[in-house]
Amino acid sequence: MLLTIEKLIYGGEGLARLPADPDQDNAERRGKAVFIPFVLPEEEVDATIAERRPGFVRARAEKIVSPSSHRIPPDCPYFAQCGGCHYQHADYAYQLEIKEKILRENLRRIARFEVQGEVQVHPSPPWNYRNRSRLQLRTHPVFTLGYFRLASHDVLPVEQCPISSPLINRAITVLWQLGRAGEMPEVLREIEFFANADDSKLLVELFSAADAHRAPMRECAEKLKSSMPEIAGVTVFRAAQNSVQEPLVTVGAGELMYKNGQSAYRVTAGSFFQTNRFLIGELIDIVTRNQSGEVALDLYAGVGLFSTALASNFRHVVSVESSQTAVSDLAYNLPTNGKAIRSATGQYLSGASGKARAEARDWLAEPRSETKMGRATKGELPLHLNKPDVIVVDPPRSGLGDAVARALAGVKAPQLIYVSCDPATLARDIVPLQEAGYRIGELHLVDLFPQTYHLESVVKLEL
Numbered sequence: 001m002l003l004t005i006e007k008l009i010y011g012g013e014g015l016a017r018l019p020a021d022p023d024q025d026n027a028e029r030r031g032k033a034v035f036i037p038f039v040l041p042e043e044e045v046d047a048t049i050a051e052r053r054p055g056f057v058r059a060r061a062e063k064i065v066s067p068s069s070h071r072i073p074p075d076c077p078y079f080a081q082c083g084g085c086h087y088q089h090a091d092y093a094y095q096l097e098i099k100e101k102i103l104r105e106n107l108r109r110i111a112r113f114e115v116q117g118e119v120q121v122h123p124s125p126p127w128n129y130r131n132r133s134r135l136q137l138r139t140h141p142v143f144t145l146g147y148f149r150l151a152s153h154d155v156l157p158v159e160q161c162p163i164s165s166p167l168i169n170r171a172i173t174v175l176w177q178l179g180r181a182g183e184m185p186e187v188l189r190e191i192e193f194f195a196n197a198d199d200s201k202l203l204v205e206l207f208s209a210a211d212a213h214r215a216p217m218r219e220c221a222e223k224l225k226s227s228m229p230e231i232a233g234v235t236v237f238r239a240a241q242n243s244v245q246e247p248l249v250t251v252g253a254g255e256l257m258y259k260n261g262q263s264a265y266r267v268t269a270g271s272f273f274q275t276n277r278f279l280i281g282e283l284i285d286i287v288t289r290n291q292s293g294e295v296a297l298d299l300y301a302g303v304g305l306f307s308t309a310l311a312s313n314f315r316h317v318v319s320v321e322s323s324q325t326a327v328s329d330l331a332y333n334l335p336t337n338g339k340a341i342r343s344a345t346g347q348y349l350s351g352a353s354g355k356a357r358a359e360a361r362d363w364l365a366e367p368r369s370e371t372k373m374g375r376a377t378k379g380e381l382p383l384h385l386n387k388p389d390v391i392v393v394d395p396p397r398s399g400l401g402d403a404v405a406r407a408l409a410g411v412k413a414p415q416l417i418y419v420s421c422d423p424a425t426l427a428r429d430i431v432p433l434q435e436a437g438y439r440i441g442e443l444h445l446v447d448l449f450p451q452t453y454h455l456e457s458v459v460k461l462e463l
Helices: 026-030 092-110 166-180 214-227 280-288 324-333 345-350 354-365 402-411 423-435
Strands: 002-004 013-017 033-037 044-052 056-066 120-122 132-138 144-148 155-157 188-195 202-208 231-239 245-252 255-260 263-268 293-299 314-321 338-342 390-393 415-420 439-446 456-462
Touching: 002 013, 033 044, 092 423, 092 439, 120 280, 132 166, 144 166, 166 188, 166 202, 166 214, 202 214, 214 231, 214 245, 255 280, 263 324, 280 415, 280 439, 280 456, 293 345, 314 324, 314 354, 324 338, 338 354, 345 354, 345 402, 390 402, 402 423, 415 423, 423 456
Parallel strands: 033 056, 120 439, 202 231, 293 314, 293 390, 314 338, 390 415
Antiparallel strands: 002 044, 013 033, 044 056, 132 144, 132 188, 144 155, 188 202, 231 245, 255 263, 415 456, 439 456
């Protein structure tokens, strides 16, 4: 059938509609929604239905009858087979336009917020930007290294990845050589490469099945480390109960130092760190610029990406992180006026993690030695933990959730900065914050993930 693409939606697909049917229910009468990947707005496509659902239809484009002026040939030979990239068929400037429209639409549709002013868009170099890439690994029936195929759990063999850093691509080549030589044990399932800021060192993480044994895993890790001088260390994780990955073997370094400007972050195998090696400094600046005062609260703090910068302009920084691995890095990376607290954000804000709250309060009340912000003593603290000058939140894709959003609203910090990697959950979470009196002061789109539908945004909320 011939369909016209109305727009792209979050998730990478184009939206079209079936012809209206006056004899059917409301959805059919309006024209049931059709979702089609790898198309662009206003294109006319010859499409075939691939899947019917009660409320919508999925289809594939057999032919682009009337292509968009923004359509370009993709640079990756695996595009449209691999499930990793979604927009390589669009020129990069148009990708940014698409993402800005999607961000605006989600805020309008879900939060009932119409963005009147400017969305500040921060582009990235569109290729070789990833400092971290995770690939599937199979040894039978033949060695295969790659990503999942589009909408599948079948592994597509991949020998290069143009959105990953040059060093990671070299490591992919080396791993293919080892795999073809039979050097990869069959219990391995995934491998992740993490490169430092100047792309000169690699940390490698291997993920194995639950029945992996220490001795063969150590032998494998040693071979892999010796295969490239740039590999600083290899850590093998073994699957445990409830999908938890437990460290089994480490050969060489178990962490990398990631330098950004004047700051350096220890990142241990298993800790999260932002993946766009070109925009990390800009993201930190967007979040922390013009912020200063007595107390900053950094929630979902990770290894301290924002906390470390906030510590330069706040007398105290309290950083909350739930991961044991990440909170160890966080404590290492924070200066003396920062405090790392291990707790889930929801428990911390609700007071359910009473020990963590008490630990933070006691720390804030302690006399402080001289820091860049001067001497702090118990009597000089005009603010306590429940009323910081600014709160920074950087939650996972699932967002804050209603309970955490309402708990944050109850703190009534003058400034609340929300770093989001999903516009739908961002818009949902903004609703209770707006109800509590917060207003959007600045809205940024930071393109940490070129060629994909993923978008990062930073919203600065003010009371």
